Amino acid sequence: MKHSQLYGCIVVLLLCGVCYLPWSYIGDKNLVITGMSAPGTLYGKPGLMHILLGAVMILFFLIPRVWVKRANVFIAAINLAWSIRNYILLATCFMGECPEKRYGLYLELLFCIGILIFTFLPDLNTLKSED
Numbered sequence: 246m247k248h249s250q251l252y253g254c255i256v257v258l259l260l261c262g263v264c265y266l267p268w269s270y271i272g273d274k275n276l277v278i279t280g281m282s283a284p285g286t287l288y289g290k291p292g293l294m295h296i297l298l299g300a301v302m303i304l305f306f307l308i309p310r311v312w313v314k315r316a317n318v319f320i321a322a323i324n325l326a327w328s329i330r331n332y333i334l335l336a337t338c339f340m341g342e343c344p345e346k347r348y349g350l351y352l353e354l355l356f357c358i359g360i361l362i363f364t365f366l367p368d369l370n371t372l373k374s375e376d
Contacts, residue, residue, distance in 0.1 A: 264292025266349030
């Protein structure tokens with residue numbers, strides 16, 4: 246696809262924005278957990294990893310080299326694995342407290358899948374001119 250690298254950068258930026266949306270809600274403690282804050286829990290900042298990997302992926306989307314595109318697929322797969330880890334961690338009941346999943350958690354997973362798809366679609370005309 247001609248514009249897949251641009252779309253990939255846009256989806257990475259959207260993922261960085263989703264890190265600030267609500268991911269889950271724990272009703273017993275009245276806590277709203279986002280990707281960048283989880284007060285009163287031990288979750289930390291799971292969205293920070295998405296932002297760091299996203300910065301590397303945007304850089305790799307813009308560089309027209311074959312090895313960079315291959316490395317970008319690997320980094321996007323790590324990002325998707327981190328997203329699945331966040332989904333499991335923030336959606337699982339723990340000691341009788343079942344969190345309520347919010348839309349940010351679903352968007353995070355969806356955008357990570359989209360990023361991985363866009364890493365499989367590099368602009369081949371740019372890569373052929375490298376020879």
